[in-house]
Amino acid sequence: MQMPSPDTAVLINKEHILARLRAVLPADCVIDDERETKAYECDALSAYRCPPLAVVLPRTTEEVAAVLKTCYDLSVPVVPRGSGTSLAGGALPTEDSVILGVSRLNAVLETDYDNRFIRVQTGRTNLSVSGAVEENGFFYAPDPSSQLACAIAGNIAMNSGGAHCLKYGVTSNNLMGVRMVSMEGEILDIGGAHLDAEGLDLLGVICGSEGQFGVVTEATLRILHKPEGARPVLIGFDSNEVAGACVSDIIKAGVLPVAIEFMDRPCIRATDDFSGAGYPDCEALLIIEVEGSDDEIKEQLDKITKIARTHNPVELREAGSAEEAARIWLGRKSAFGAMGQLNDYMCLDGTIPVTELPYVLRRIGEMSREFGLDVGNVFHAGDGNMHPLILYNANKPGDLETCEAFGAEILKLCVEVGGCLTGEHGVGIEKRDLMDFQFNAEDLEAQMRIKDVFDPKWLLNPAKVFPLKHTEDRRKNRVQFAAHAAE
Amino acid sequence: MQTFFKEEQLHVPDFKRSNEILRACVHCGFCTATCPTYQVLGDELDSPRGRIYLIKDMLEQGRTPDAATVKHIDRCLSCLACMTTCPSGVHYMHLVDHARAYIEENYKRPLSDRFLRFVLAAILPYPMRFRLAMFAAKLSRPILRRFPDARIRAMADMVPKTIPPVSRNDDAQSFASKGVRKKRVALMTGCAQKALNTDINDATIRLLTRLGCEVVVAEGQGCCGALTHHMGKTDQSHKFAQTNLSVWGKEIHSKGLDAIIINTSGCGTTIKDYGHMFRDTNLAEDAKTVSARAMDITEFLMTLDVPESQTKSIKVAYHAACSLQHGQQVKTHPKTLLKAFGFDVVEPQDAHLCCGSAGTYNLLQPEISTALKERKVKTLMATKPDVIAAGNIGCMMQIGSAAEVPVVHTVELLDWATGGPVPAAVSHCGWSKIQ
Ligand SMILES: Cc1cc2nc3c(=O)[nH]c(=O)nc-3n(C[C@H](O)[C@H](O)[C@H](O)COP(=O)(O)OP(=O)(O)OC[C@H]3O[C@@H](n4cnc5c(N)ncnc54)[C@H](O)[C@@H]3O)c2cc1C
Numbered sequence: 018m019q020m021p022s023p024d025t026a027v028l029i030n031k032e033h034i035l036a037r038l039r040a041v042l043p044a045d046c047v048i049d050d051e052r053e054t055k056a057y058e059c060d061a062l063s064a065y066r067c068p069p070l071a072v073v074l075p076r077t078t079e080e081v082a083a084v085l086k087t088c089y090d091l092s093v094p095v096v097p098r099g100s101g102t103s104l105a106g107g108a109l110p111t112e113d114s115v116i117l118g119v120s121r122l123n124a125v126l127e128t129d130y131d132n133r134f135i136r137v138q139t140g141r142t143n144l145s146v147s148g149a150v151e152e153n154g155f156f157y158a159p160d161p162s163s164q165l166a167c168a169i170a171g172n173i174a175m176n177s178g179g180a181h182c183l184k185y186g187v188t189s190n191n192l193m194g195v196r197m198v199s200m201e202g203e204i205l206d207i208g209g210a211h212l213d214a215e216g217l218d219l220l221g222v223i224c225g226s227e228g229q230f231g232v233v234t235e236a237t238l239r240i241l242h243k244p245e246g247a248r249p250v251l252i253g254f255d256s257n258e259v260a261g262a263c264v265s266d267i268i269k270a271g272v273l274p275v276a277i278e279f280m281d282r283p284c285i286r287a288t289d290d291f292s293g294a295g296y297p298d299c300e301a302l303l304i305i306e307v308e309g310s311d312d313e314i315k316e317q318l319d320k321i322t323k324i325a326r327t328h329n330p331v332e333l334r335e336a337g338s339a340e341e342a343a344r345i346w347l348g349r350k351s352a353f354g355a356m357g358q359l360n361d362y363m364c365l366d367g368t369i370p371v372t373e374l375p376y377v378l379r380r381i382g383e384m385s386r387e388f389g390l391d392v393g394n395v396f397h398a399g400d401g402n403m404h405p406l407i408l409y410n411a412n413k414p415g416d417l418e419t420c421e422a423f424g425a426e427i428l429k430l431c432v433e434v435g436g437c438l439t440g441e442h443g444v445g446i447e448k449r450d451l452m453d454f455q456f457n458a459e460d461l462e463a464q465m466r467i468k469d470v471f472d473p474k475w476l477l478n479p480a481k482v483f484p485l486k487h488t489e490d491r492r493k494n495r496v497q498f499a500a501h502a503a504e
Numbered sequence: 505m506q507t508f509f510k511e512e513q514l515h516v517p518d519f520k521r522s523n524e525i526l527r528a529c530v531h532c533g534f535c536t537a538t539c540p541t542y543q544v545l546g547d548e549l550d551s552p553r554g555r556i557y558l559i560k561d562m563l564e565q566g567r568t569p570d571a572a573t574v575k576h577i578d579r580c581l582s583c584l585a586c587m588t589t590c591p592s593g594v595h596y597m598h599l600v601d602h603a604r605a606y607i608e609e610n611y612k613r614p615l616s617d618r619f620l621r622f623v624l625a626a627i628l629p630y631p632m633r634f635r636l637a638m639f640a641a642k643l644s645r646p647i648l649r650r651f652p653d654a655r656i657r658a659m660a661d662m663v664p665k666t667i668p669p670v671s672r673n674d675d676a677q678s679f680a681s682k683g684v685r686k687k688r689v690a691l692m693t694g695c696a697q698k699a700l701n702t703d704i705n706d707a708t709i710r711l712l713t714r715l716g717c718e719v720v721v722a723e724g725q726g727c728c729g730a731l732t733h734h735m736g737k738t739d740q741s742h743k744f745a746q747t748n749l750s751v752w753g754k755e756i757h758s759k760g761l762d763a764i765i766i767n768t769s770g771c772g773t774t775i776k777d778y779g780h781m782f783r784d785t786n787l788a789e790d791a792k793t794v795s796a797r798a799m800d801i802t803e804f805l806m807t808l809d810v811p812e813s814q815t816k817s818i819k820v821a822y823h824a825a826c827s828l829q830h831g832q833q834v835k836t837h838p839k840t841l842l843k844a845f846g847f848d849v850v851e852p853q854d855a856h857l858c859c860g861s862a863g864t865y866n867l868l869q870p871e872i873s874t875a876l877k878e879r880k881v882k883t884l885m886a887t888k889p890d891v892i893a894a895g896n897i898g899c900m901m902q903i904g905s906a907a908e909v910p911v912v913h914t915v916e917l918l919d920w921a922t923g924g925p926v927p928a929a930v931s932h933c934g935w936s937k938i939q
């Protein structure tokens with residue numbers, strides 16, 4: 018992956034930068050030992066790595082503001098980081114950047130059950146937001162498979178989704194407000210505990226902005242009553258294409274389950290041992306979950322199974338107990354990690370119209386043979402959000418490059434059939450250079466102008482999202498700023 | 505993850521194993537969420553994923569360990585919550601064991617560190633020395649408590665109010681089963697445990713013989729090696745293990761053993777790993793045989809027909825020791841048994857988190873250990889229990905030093921429920937329910 022050469026002015030100025038950071042932060046919040054910064058050199062896309070100049074771990078919004086102001090004054094790039102679970106390399110540092118981690122900002126600030134919201138610091142993990150309101154019968158709906166570990170910070174930046182987003186929507190549909198610190202160190206409150214904020218929909222701009230516009234330190238999130246009941250059903254098929262066709266038919270029929278998840282044979286095998294879910298022995302599996310009262314569950318399941326039967330499933334089984342349901346989901350949510358037992362992988366994230374599922378799944382199978390790399394598919398089928406996992410051997414020279422080329426072809430295919438490059442993992446570094454394929458130069462310029470407003474020096478999360486060739490001029494500007502600061 | 509070991513490094517068994525482990529890690533970060541030290545410190549370097557990265561770099565470079573890396577590895581509790589969480593099956597235990605041995609061999613610790621570790625390794629595994637040291641520490645407690653080093657103060661505080669007299673039950677001998685003999689088992693009597701608390705082994709022997717087992721305390725058995733193993737002192741830990749292999753081996757080959765019973769779960773994790781520790785030596789077969797027979801007391805009890813007991817309205821908060829729930833993946837047995845024996849069992853929130861005891865950790869890392877203890881005691885007390893039960897002496901001491909209700913070993917309750925005496929900790933606290 019091509020990265021711009023680091024800004025030498027910043028590298029030379031390192032000692033001074035560290036001294037300034039130490040002046041605004043407690044001693045245990047600044048890390049610059051090169052052994053230690055190395056452990057921050059990547060996120061969950063570990064194929065791309067670069068140790069940062071330093072790592073800072075502030076404990077308050079005010080400390081975050083002080084860090085940003087310092088870096089702004091000294092023209093030092095900043096890479097915000099939540100839990101580092103991005104699969105798009107969103108939190109990948111550059112050599113001249115400071116990682117700003119929000120992991121220590123993890124408090125619950127306010128819960129209001131009458132008005133159904135919770136206000137948290139963004140370093141809090143997704144699952145522990147639900148954990149904080151669970152006893153009162155509430156939950157936070159967006160549920161990325163990484164929810165145990167990923168932070169609300171990263172969820173907002175990537176506009177993350179999850180299995181149950183088919184019904185409840187993704188992060189942007191459940192986010193009510195943020196407190197954000199601008200690169201200049203100004204603390205802004207956007208949106209809040211009411212439905213529609215006054216003025217421009219800035220919240221819509223912030224959610225999904227991948228750390229390009231500011232550092233989000235607090236979030237007001239919608240919480241929902243837990244459903245009366247929920248039950249997953251497992252439907253096995255003897256080919257990926259047929260399973261894809263079944264999903265398309267369910268959506269066409271106007272049935273809206275909470276989740277329709279897809280796993281093919283390699284993923285089923287890899288996850289079954291860890292989770293003890295007892296998945297059926299089949300080529301492709303759908304996990305479909307419905308919610309409501311017993312009657313509602315039955316009614317929806319009847320409709321779904323009727324459609325499924327027209328595709329000759331090899332097995333159709335409802336979860337018999339809450340424990341079984343939990344195991345079924347544990348398996349699904351551990352799928353990426355479990356695939357790691359087979360080999361290294363690159364996880365893609367394209368979205369397509371559900372009607373195209375059978376075609377795209379078939380093409381992926383064909384391409385897998387052409388490129389000579391195996392693929393596992395595990396994804397949010399109801400949303401048409403594909404996650405092909407390309408398996409490769411990181412220790413074998415040349416394999417990563419083949420994998421990248423294969424990945425690019427798959428994503429282009431997604432765009433060609435009317436979909437887009439990313440569903441929920443974001444563009445990050447991984448899809449940066451494919452943005453050209455989806456957007457024309459004018460579209461990109463419009464997007465970059467928004468960044469000009471929030472981050473005039475182009476210091477936030479550098480070299481991500483926009484193809485390098487489009488950002489060249491803006492980056493040159495930045496280097497001038499830095500040289501000036503060093504003088 | 506991609507690894508960068510040199511070809512010749514991969515010929516060394518420990519490096520080969522570490523490479524396999526690192527190759528399985530996909531750097532997904534799931535494990536950070538359940539790591540107690542990450543919960544307390546919030547720095548990825550004090551999380552499994554960060555430690556894996558630090559270890560990876562140190563081993564790949566084959567370099568002299570640096571102070572920063574050592575600091576973060578030292579802060580690891582070896583609670584193994586990360587192994588329970590990891591969907592990729594990353595064997596963190598073998599990796600961190602390798603790192604610790606590597607550090608011990610290649611890193612020169614500051615003098616005070618070396619001295620402390622030397623003292624702990626020379627005293628704790630030997631019950632007599634430990635007993636003497638506790639008496640000495642008790643006498644000099646007022647002075648020790650003024651030491652500037654928090655670790656020394658932690659040691660002074662750890663000494664219990666009463667040090668029990670030696671139990672003759674811990675001498676080598678065989679206890680006949682009550683009634684027909686169904687099984688013959690060896691009891692691992694522990695090292696530090698029998699100096700700190702003699703009730704646990706007494707209760708275990710009563711319970712097992714009552715349920716039809718002949719219980720052998722084998723001549724010459726000693727510390728399992730865990731205490732020194734976790735300090736990276738491999739030579740020492742392997743020596744301990746070797747002794748036990750030969751002692752139990754003799755029993756297995758003469759009169760036979762159905763199981764080796766362990767009631768200190770910290771030891772259980774290590775004894776079950778003897779097979780791995782000796783995999784490339786001429787003791788490989790013996791070690792495998794012993795490891796295969798090692799069972800936590802609750803695991804073993806589940807294989808017996810246990811009598812149903814009457815319900816008692818006693819609320820037991822069960823604290824899952826890490827070595828049991830993560831190290832040995834024994835999660836439900838203790839609760840199932842307590843319920844079957846008539847107790848009302850509750851569990852604290854965040855049951856997966858360590859209490860901070862972790863072998864010698866509470867002595868070497870008192871700040872983090874105390875933070876974890878406070879969290880644990882708070883969540884346990886929130887369940888409003890009558891008594892707290894755990895399967896490991898370390899946890900019992902740690903939680904017992906702050907909880908307002910008696911803390912007992914699970915077997916003490918099981919023994920009581922089947923006709924044994926009221927657990928000492930319970931009777932001492934003048935509890936009205938049992939009068
Ligand atoms: C096994 C696995 C399964 C996954 N499953 C899903 C899934 O089902 N759905 C899904 O949507 N994603 C999934 N992901 C991807 C990932 O978990 C999400 O993108 C998540 O939201 C990232 O959160 P994080 O806290 O780890 O962010 P990080 O990885 O730390 O950062 C992600 C991005 O957010 C930016 N950022 C971080 N903190 C801030 C802040 N305070 N202010 C502004 N920007 C910030 C970073 O700069 C970066 O660009 C999965 C990942 C893994 C490893």
Ligand code: SF4
Pocket residue numbers: 354357528529530531532533534535536552553556589590591592593594
């Ligand atoms: S959970 Fe497992 S695979 Fe993921 S980072 Fe931790 S050790 Fe690695």
Ligand code: SF4
Pocket residue numbers: 538539540541542550551552555579580581582583584585586587596
């Ligand atoms: S063993 Fe425990 S303390 Fe150590 S890294 Fe794993 S979870 Fe954290």
